[in-house]
Amino acid sequence: MTLLVETTDTQPNEEAVLGVLINRCGKMRMLSHRVVVTLLLQSRKETPCSKGLEGLEKNLLEFSQIAADVLPGSATSTLPRDLKRVLDQVNAVSPSQAEDLTRFVSTARSIQHRLTAPGSATLTQPIEALADFVTTTLLDTLNAIVDGIGRALDHVVSHRQSQSGKQTRMIQSSITELEKISRMIMIISVNASIEASRVGEAGRGFSAVATEIRGLSQAANKVISSLRADYEGTR
Structure with a gap:
């Protein structure tokens, strides 16, 4: 059973994947109790019921699959690699806790056999x-x-918010720099026009260039204004 959660992006939503994992780990409580009850009921029969044994196997298998997703270093985990690193980073499952999961499965399997x-x-x-x-x-x-997976979820959310903040600051900085460049271009065009008028007929060519530069600056201002309006509208 895979933990991947479909989204509109090519990558699964990490928060959603961890949310599903938390729910599945909660389900492990119910599965462990079912296993014990089934073992107890079947042990009291002279011949174990095939349907009961099938249910026992199903519950043990599901418990094992969930455990494989959270156990550190598991080769059969279906979690994305980045999320496995996050789980390790926040120590979501300690070595002793991993031993408890393994102990339950191995003991239940032994009794089952x-x-x-x-x-x-x-x-x-x-x-x-x-x-x-x-x-x-x-x-x-x-x-x-x-609780450990909850810490991993908090870590992922905090990291995403931090990255979003960095991107916001970069966009704001870029727009500000574009505005500065546009103003500088406008100043250059005005100065060029003034210099061209001082030299009279000989500066006609410079005047035309200054006009073109002014036009470029005005067009740039429109683009920058549009960028800022779009950016402010998405915040």
């Missing part, structure tokens, strides 16, 4: 031990992981 093994001893004690682990340690771990 013993359910179908002929002549298997009673499984009540290991299942009860797993249930105690799920309702205490694993629950705390899953809550902490959700």
Whole structure:
């Protein structure tokens, strides 16, 4: 199950991906309880029910898939590479928390295999031990992981806002510089016109050039005004 969230852009929306991941990690609580209940029910049957075993496998597989997305260094994670780096950066999942996820899956798998093994001893004690682990340690771990992913989400939002602020400042600076250049061009054209008038007939050519420069400056001013109006309208 992939975590990619479709957007109008070519890249998935990072905030949306992390939001989905938070919801899925929340679902791991329910999945872990389902696994324990199913194991307990099936262990009380002389012959485990095939439908019950199928449900057990489905829940264990989904839990494992979600865990693979959040475990540091996971080779089967479906998260974008940049988001995996963010999760590592904010320590969303600590080594001990990763061990708890792995422990749950491996223990549940072990009990699952013993359910179908002929002549298997009673499984009540290991299942009860797993249930105690799920309702205490694993629950705390899953809550902490959700908090960790929340920190990653805050990091992504802050970074995006910072980048947006930088772009805004760059645009403002560029427009300001264009306005300065336009004013300088206008001053040059005015000075050229004055100098051309001083030399009379000989400065007619310079006067024509000055007029063209003034026209360019005025056209540039219109473009700059349009840019500023568009920019102010998008803020």
